[in-house]
Amino acid sequence: DAGVTQSPTHLIKTRGQQVTLRCSPKSGHDTVSWYQQALGQGPQFIFQYYEEEERQRGNFPDRFSGHQFPNYSSELNVNALLLGDSALYLCASSPGIRGKNNYGYTFGSGTRLTVV
């Protein structure tokens, strides 16, 4: 049973460019959340997708956008990259979004984005 898979694993981009990161959730999971983890920090919540809609959003600018597909996979897009966007981007999936489905997330290994 594959867990959460993310691609690519590493990426180097130039300031001002755009990037798309991809995530396939764990089998049986329908909710995908994205986190940004800067070096030496804990993960920071970017946004969450369920039923192909953004359900919650953290304190990130509109340059960060996302999408969820009918098969529950998701993309994170970042426009006009800044040096400060360099981080590990983690995708996490969970089985459901409402009520008592609070079993925590299953994380992928992340995409390491370096902006130069």
Added chain:
Amino acid sequence: GQQLNQSPQSMFIQEGEDVSMNCTSSSIFNTWLWYKQEPGEGPVLLIALYKAGELTSNGRLTAQFGITRKDSFLNISASIPSDVGIYFCAGQRFRATSGTYKYIFGTGTRLKVLA
């Protein structure tokens, strides 16, 4: 963005020693989780706590949900070299308007075990 406060930030211990770390918040959470992250990997869930005062164990790991619901503790007994990593706490935040939840993570405790 908001992060929970963890202490200590880092610690070096001898193999066989017990380890304690904690996590505090200015607001209440209804669920606390503890994760471990190793280099090049995403965080892996260790323990989940669902009720104030709850004490839960997973092998050599024991975690407690603080009575005030604003803190949690993680203890590791008889540490071994493979316990090395970064330990994160996470609190669940429920949004009533959408009926959805998300997790707020702590700043992390970096553990190094000396053989």
